[in-house]
Every structure is written in C-alpha cells, then in structure tokens.
Amino acid sequence: MQGDPDTPQPATHGVHVSPLILKILITIVVSTGAYVLTNLVKQSGDELWKIAVAVVIGGSTLIVQYMVDFEQRLATVETGHVERSRRTDEHFDHLSDAAALLSDLDEAGMSTSDAKRLITSLRRVGQQGPEIVKAFARSEVESLASVVTDLTGKSAHWPRDNNEWLIRLTQCAQRTIDATSSSVDQPFWGTDTAGPYLDAQTEAMAVRQVTIRRLFMIKETEAEDPVVMARFTELCQAQLDVGITVRYLVLPPTPETNPHPRPAARDVVIFDTDLYLEFEPDQLGVNIKTTLDAHHERVNRQVRWFNALWSRAQEIVPDPDPHPDPVP
Template structure:
C-alpha cells in the first residue's frame, strides 16, 4: 500500500469505530482481522480459508497479467449456475480483452458421464460457450484407478486448481460429498512449478471438444 492508502485506511477505521452503529463496527473489525490473517499467512507464501472463497478467485483473476490455467472437476461445474459465476466470467473476459491474458480450462469428467449422451450434450454446450468467450478448452476422462502412476494422475486431476501467471495457485479441496470446504492459496515456487508441470502434462494429453456441428 502507498502511504496515502495506509493513512486513509487507518482514518476510516477510526471514523467507523467512533461513529458507526455496533453492527458496522463489528463488520469492520471482522474484515480488518480477516485481512490481517491473510497478509500474515502470505509472509509464508501460503494462506487458506475453511470455505469456498470465490472472492479470492475473482480478485486474483483481476490481478492476473499473463496466464490463467484452471482444472475444473465435476465439483466445479455446478458453480457455473450460481450468482458468483457471472462476476467470475466478467473478470476473465476483462483479463483477456484488456490485459491479453491467455486462459486455458481443463474439464475433468467421469467415465460414466462420458457414456451418458444427455450429460455429454450439456457438457459440450458448456465447452462451446467457454470457447465463445475465447477461453481455450479441453477435457479428460477420469480413468479408473489402476497403477500407482495412474492413481497419482487421478488424484491430481480431481482437484480444482487455478494457476495465475504460473506464479500462484488457488486450490479448492472437496469433501466426500463433492462440496468445496477449503480454499488454499499457494505461492511457494517449488510447489507452484509442480502444479504447472502437472497441468501441462494433463493438458498435452487432453481431448479438444468438437466444434458445434461437428460429430463428437
């Protein structure tokens, strides 16, 4: 923060504390404490929250300057029908249009879903919609667990991870009921490099969905 922004923040906090009603004071205190926790955690290049934090997702998309690589499992797909989906899409569109950010999205689907014609029709429509916004899209079918190598690739593919500028990862850890319960931010160079390599390996062997009108 600039000195002016820091001064403005302190003065605003003081003013709210003196004049605001109790609920506003409590909210301001909670927001300040949350920011302090995040910044303290980031001194160690990582931070996490025990919930699905779409605010981080949108804010990081607004901060990206070069690339956004996202792995989207079946956990992530229902998100696109929520109220947060449009602000996220708006942020991606602005990143591509204003800052020339390249976005790649790798969808992960299950074998049972691939064999379901109704699901595939909806899924390919989603892929076409994403490509209509200039997002590069591919998908992989989540294979059955077999060899240790396949188990490792399966574990990597079932996590929803977004990599920003190849320098920072945002990971959503699902619970057993396929709901996001923890959001983790990681800027440790070695771990991020590993995530970048994993994404590129998955992407290189993924399938590009057919264009609308082509046989699937």
C-alpha cells in the first residue's frame, strides 16, 4: 500500500555533477560575464581584445579553482598523515610497553613464554569461544590477577580450603616442608585430594631431596580410644613408608570455663622456611579460610612454633615388617 511505512520507497538522489564539469561551467560563466562586461565598459574597440580579456579572466578563474582544490586536498593529506603518525606512535608505545613488561618479567625470573601463551590463548578464546567460555576465562584471569596482586604484599587469602595451593607449593618446594596435621585435618587423608598431595610430596623427596616433617596433633579422647589410635597408627605408618618423618603430640583438653574456646590446633604447612600456608577452621572444625603468608617475621614465628612443638612430640616407631609373610 502506498504510504505504508514498511513498503520500500524509491530512493531520491540529487543530480550529481562531476567536479571537472562544474569547474568548466564556472569558467564559461565567468568568461562570458567578463566578455559582456568588457562590451559594456568599452563598446567600441577591438573584438579580439575583448575575447582575450574574457579568456584570461576565465583561465585565471579555472586556475584559482584548481589551486583552492589542491589546497583542500593538501590539507586533507596532512590531516591524514598526522592521524596516521599519531596512531603509529600509539602502536609503538604499546609495543614498547609490552616489551618493557616482558623484559621486567624476565629480569624478575618469571616465565615470559607463559605470559605470551596466556595472552595468545585469551585472544583465541575471545575470538572463538562462546560467551560463557569468555566469561569463565575472564573470571579465571581476574582470580589469578587478584592473587598475584595480593602476593606483592607477601600474603594472599582464599575462602575455604585451597588444596590446589597446597599441592602446587609442594611441587615448588626445594628444601623443607614442615606440616602440622590436627584432628580437623586427619579426615583429609581419606579424600581424593590426599592422593595427589602425597604423590607431590613423594616426588619432592625423590627428585629434589626435600625433607618433610609432619606433626600430628590428637586429642586426649582420641589417644584413649584404641580404635582411633589403630587407624591413626596405620596412617602414620603409611607416611613413614614413603619417607616422611612423623611425630605426634597429645593435646590437653580445652577448659570448659573458657567462654571463647579456640581450636586446639592449627593446620600449618611451612615451605622452605620462607612461606607458610595456614588453614583456619571454625568452631565446627570446618576449614573456612586459607592464608598464604611470606612475611619474614611471621614465617619465623611459625617456624619457632613448629620446632617447639616438634621437640615435645613423640616419635612413631616404624613397623620393621608391616606386612609379614604368613607362617606356614
């Protein structure tokens, strides 16, 4: 229907005149005007002279038009050149900043190849991945950036358990690992995470000759329970078998008159006496916070605390033949 907004209407365009034709028309008009003007000013005279004057004025008009057009084109070229130069400078500044960052990473002993691989992979995910994959990648990068930023202050925190930190730090240890394992932590050894953690410790001892000490802390009620102690002895024996030095300490009961009871033991892992990982439990014994700390004074305090407990702890006597052959 005519006038329907959804019905395509024929496009209307103005008459397009070529710039060259327009210049010629202007020149002809000016020349004609000059010729007429010379006739009015000097009606008697040489006709050839009048035509010459008109041609000169027309030619001058044409030259002026080309000069104006040339100046406009030159200004456009200069503006484009300035813009391209600015973009080129910005591009080189970005490249310079990126090169400086990679150089700083290299000087700091960090892997530049991993940084390049991360950037390249993020670009590919941004170009190819669906929105949920992009959102997940951004979340992971933000989490990593947050942790690394916190580490510039030599500490980082994570809500709940962070067994990935525990395993990764074990893989990074070069000299020693000193760990306390409280009653809260003992059920951990029956979980799926305990296997990779124990494998990482075994590799650290075999490949890098890392010395590992583990101090178990148990309650008096647990020490008096034969069934609990049988399971506990089996757990200690399994760790002794792989080369971990094990001791245990029986904790005194918490006074009932204490209005604000705190956990009797803390699960702390000290790596190379340079950094420690602490798992903070709530009153129900559930770990609600993981703290990574590399402050020299606080690490030294943890080392002194661990050594004091270790000196008071009892040694586990290893079974000389944990799996004896049956007597025929």
